[in-house]
Amino acid sequence: MISLEKVRQRAEADARTNGCYLNPDQNFLKDLFEGLKVNEERYGYPSCPCRLATGKLDLDVDIICPCAYRDIDVSEYGCCYCALFVRKDVYEGKTSVGPIPERRPVYLQIRAYGSGGVPAEKQTEKLPETVTAPAKETVEVKRKAWYCRQCGYVCFREEPPYICPICKAKREMFAPLRISLDVQG
Amino acid sequence: MISLEKVRQRAEADARTNGCYLNPDQNFLKDLFEGLKVNEERYGYPSCPCRLATGKLDLDVDIICPCAYRDIDVSEYGCCYCALFVRKDVYEGKTSVGPIPERRPVYLQIRAYGSGGVPAEKQTEKLPETVTAPAKETVEVKRKAWYCRQCGYVCFREEPPYICPICKAKREMFAPLRISLDVQG
Amino acid sequence: MISLEKVRQRAEADARTNGCYLNPDQNFLKDLFEGLKVNEERYGYPSCPCRLATGKLDLDVDIICPCAYRDIDVSEYGCCYCALFVRKDVYEGKTSVGPIPERRPVYLQIRAYGSGGVPAEKQTEKLPETVTAPAKETVEVKRKAWYCRQCGYVCFREEPPYICPICKAKREMFAPLRISLDVQG
Numbered sequence: 174m175i176s177l178e179k180v181r182q183r184a185e186a187d188a189r190t191n192g193c194y195l196n197p198d199q200n201f202l203k204d205l206f207e208g209l210k211v212n213e214e215r216y217g218y219p220s221c222p223c224r225l226a227t228g229k230l231d232l233d234v235d236i237i238c239p240c241a242y243r244d245i246d247v248s249e250y251g252c253c254y255c256a257l258f259v260r261k262d263v264y265e266g267k268t269s270v271g272p273i274p275e276r277r278p279v280y281l282q283i284r285a286y287g288s289g290g291v292p293a294e295k296q297t298e299k300l301p302e303t304v305t306a307p308a309k310e311t312v313e314v315k316r317k318a319w320y321c322r323q324c325g326y327v328c329f330r331e332e333p334p335y336i337c338p339i340c341k342a343k344r345e346m347f348a349p350l351r352i353s354l355d356v357q358g
Numbered sequence: 359m360i361s362l363e364k365v366r367q368r369a370e371a372d373a374r375t376n377g378c379y380l381n382p383d384q385n386f387l388k389d390l391f392e393g394l395k396v397n398e399e400r401y402g403y404p405s406c407p408c409r410l411a412t413g414k415l416d417l418d419v420d421i422i423c424p425c426a427y428r429d430i431d432v433s434e435y436g437c438c439y440c441a442l443f444v445r446k447d448v449y450e451g452k453t454s455v456g457p458i459p460e461r462r463p464v465y466l467q468i469r470a471y472g473s474g475g476v477p478a479e480k481q482t483e484k485l486p487e488t489v490t491a492p493a494k495e496t497v498e499v500k501r502k503a504w505y506c507r508q509c510g511y512v513c514f515r516e517e518p519p520y521i522c523p524i525c526k527a528k529r530e531m532f533a534p535l536r537i538s539l540d541v542q543g
Numbered sequence: 544m545i546s547l548e549k550v551r552q553r554a555e556a557d558a559r560t561n562g563c564y565l566n567p568d569q570n571f572l573k574d575l576f577e578g579l580k581v582n583e584e585r586y587g588y589p590s591c592p593c594r595l596a597t598g599k600l601d602l603d604v605d606i607i608c609p610c611a612y613r614d615i616d617v618s619e620y621g622c623c624y625c626a627l628f629v630r631k632d633v634y635e636g637k638t639s640v641g642p643i644p645e646r647r648p649v650y651l652q653i654r655a656y657g658s659g660g661v662p663a664e665k666q667t668e669k670l671p672e673t674v675t676a677p678a679k680e681t682v683e684v685k686r687k688a689w690y691c692r693q694c695g696y697v698c699f700r701e702e703p704p705y706i707c708p709i710c711k712a713k714r715e716m717f718a719p720l721r722i723s724l725d726v727q728g
Contacts (some may be wrong), residue, residue: 182433185446186377187526192556218508218531230507237508239525248552261555316510320686322600323607324708325700327688329535330510336601338509338524339708340609341557346588350699352537352722367618370631371562372711403693403716415692422693424710501690502698514720515695523694523709537722 175213180206184257187239191338198254205257207240223255224277225286231314232285235277242276245344251343274289282304284312318350360398365391369442372424376523378432379449381441390442392438394423404480408440409462416499427461430520463497476540503535550576554627561708563617564634566626567652573629577607593625594647595656599649601684602655605647612646615705654682688720 184206188195196202206223220226221236235241243253251263251270262268267306282291320326324340333347371393373380381387393407405411406421428438436448436455447453467476472483504518505511509525518532554576559567566572567662590596591606592593605611613623621640622629652661689703690696694710703717 179433182445183526184446186433189377189446190375190523190526190560192559218527232507237527239509241509248549248556260552261559262552263609316505318512319510320699323604324609324611324690325698325704326708327512327514327697327699328510329505334510338511340607341553341560342588342607342664354539354724364618367630367632368711371618374631375560375708377713401714415670419693422712424694424696501695504695512697514690514697515694519695523696539724 175210177203177210180209180213180219184209189257191239191244192341193244193350194261196252196259197264197266197295201255205255213298221255222257227285229312232312234314235281242335244338246273246276250334316353319347320350322346360395362388362391362395365394365398365404369394369423373443376424376429377526378429378443379446381437381444382449382451387442390440406440407442412470414497416495419499420466426519429523431458432523433460504532504536507531507533545580545718547576547580549572550583550589554579554608558628559607561614562711563614563628564631566622566629567636572627575625591625592627594636599682602682604684605651611685611704614708616643616646618706689717690720692716692718 181202184195190246196205205222209219212226213219215221216226216228216296218230218233219238220233221240223240224236224240226236228234238255239258240253243258246253247258247260250273251268252259252273254275254350256270256272256273257303259270263270314331316329316331318327318329320328321340321342321343323346324336324337326339327350330335333344335344336342338344367388369380381390390407391522392437394404397407397411398404401411401413401418403415403418404423405448406416406423406425406524409421409425411418411421423440424456428443431438431447432443435458436442436453437458439458439460440457444455445453448455464476482513499516501514501516503512503514506515506522506525508527508531511522511524512535513519518529521527522531551572558704559668566575575592579589582592583589586596586598586603588603589608590603591608591610594606594610596603596606597619608625609628610623613628616623617628617630620643621633621638623723624641624643624645626640626643629640630638633640649661668697684701686699686701688697688699691707691710691712693712693716694707696707696709698704702716705714706712707716
């Protein structure tokens with residue numbers, strides 16, 4: 174059991190740490206916190222209240238709140254997909270926001286739900302060769318080490334973040350970290 | 359020599375970065391900053407003003423401010439062990455806090471002070487096999503690489519953090535990072 | 544094309560994440576944002592508006608905003624070299640700031656501009672053996688992995704940061720991360 178208040182406090186700390194704000198609409202917020210609480214009790218992690226989780230961590234990891242799309246959606250659209258987190262100007266009421274398109278790549282949706290769970294018109298996106306749908310039972314997530322060429326931040330993920338959580342550089346600034354061994358005989 | 363003002367500024371920047379606040383009681387704060395200043399001048403690092411440091415970095419590293427228990431104590435109890443850092447609702451006076459239990463594991467206390475320095479009734483905690491007390495002279499700290507399965511944050515520590523400093527996931531979300539070599543002959 | 548408003552929003556998020564503030568002088572800010580916008584459109588990255596970039600990422604990486612000197616300059620002088628980012632007490636008008644000396648090491652300036660681009664009186668600084676000027680065409684940046692002994696933060700850079708972006712420890716707290724292999728025959 175996790176309390177609603179704990180869910181709120183974690184979101185507040187997270188917003189402060191990552192340069193954004195909570196939606197100022199308290200009733201709206203409360204509904205989202207309820208959703209996060211339900212998901213955390215059901216799955217063991219607070220998956221996004223606006224998306225369908227599978228209950229398998231490796232398939233859901235990009236949609237655990239704060240989701241992998243939060244920073245870039247707040248930056249580009251003024252709020253995240255759920256509108257839980259907002260940009261400063263939106264928080265201050267200077268800018269209003271419209272609907273946020275789903276940024277989650279189709280191949281991750283297919284990996285999670287199978288191709289039957291994703292509308293056909295969206296499946297035109299070219300899939301990586303390693304994805305064959307439905308693959309729920311056999312999926313293997315390949316994490317790699319990445320570093321930000323601007324500030325040096327290192328992370329271990331399937332894909333680099335859209336925005337560096339330390340220096341806010343964009344995704345293109347990340348490069349894979351390779352380990353080379355110098356063995357001499 | 360470090361000025362009190364510098365100690366305050368560092369704590370302010372740290373609170374803002376990590377999603378918490380400084381205790382609003384200015385006189386109380388000033389005493390803590392005095393303690394941090396004294397410790398930094400004595401040991402070379404600002405160890406916790408509410409705990410006894412050994413002066414050996416490897417034995418004290420978890421109690422350098424912000425200590426390894428700060429984020430989780432602020433999250434769970436509303437403030438850190440010293441009450442230097444507080445949660446938003448505590449900062450705003452909506453919640454009051456009581457005494458904070460010492461979260462530092464007994465084995466780390468024994469490693470630092472020897473078993474004579476830790477009350478007998480606390481020594482019932484099962485110790486890791488590698489800890490034999492008192493071991494002050496021969497201690498070897500074994501750091502490992504960990505990553506957060508939610509956001510990919512990588513760190514190199516004895517144990518993973520209680521809360522991910524980037525995405526606020528809990529400790530259970532961390533896994534050890536292993537390097538595998540694929541050598542073919 | 545990047546909008547001025549986007550440049551501002553990124554700087555706001557970055558300040559909030561890293562424990563500092565934007566200069567409260569809005570006209571002054573606007574000029575700096577214009578400079579960042581011009582640089583980003585010219586080079587593909589927002590190099591410091593107060594310094595000369597080469598257009599080669601590896602030579603400019605320490606002067607992409609937020610530059611590698613931002614946190615330490617804000618901490619020590621109350622603002623960064625450009626005065627784009629300021630410390631809390633400066634933001635609140637309690638402290639005023641004077642001119643900020645250029646902290647960028649001379650060897651990096653020579654590596655970027657050649658020795659002709661750096662005043663002779665500054666070239667008395669001892670250069671690392673690997674620097675021969677002008678070396679613009681052949682420069683090779685050697686990044687290494689570093690970790691913060693206080694909090695475990697890992698980064699991959701030429702030199703460790705002046706201040707740990709997670710726990711605010713000073714540069715001396717960083718150590719190189721070495722990978723050891725245990726091969727038995």
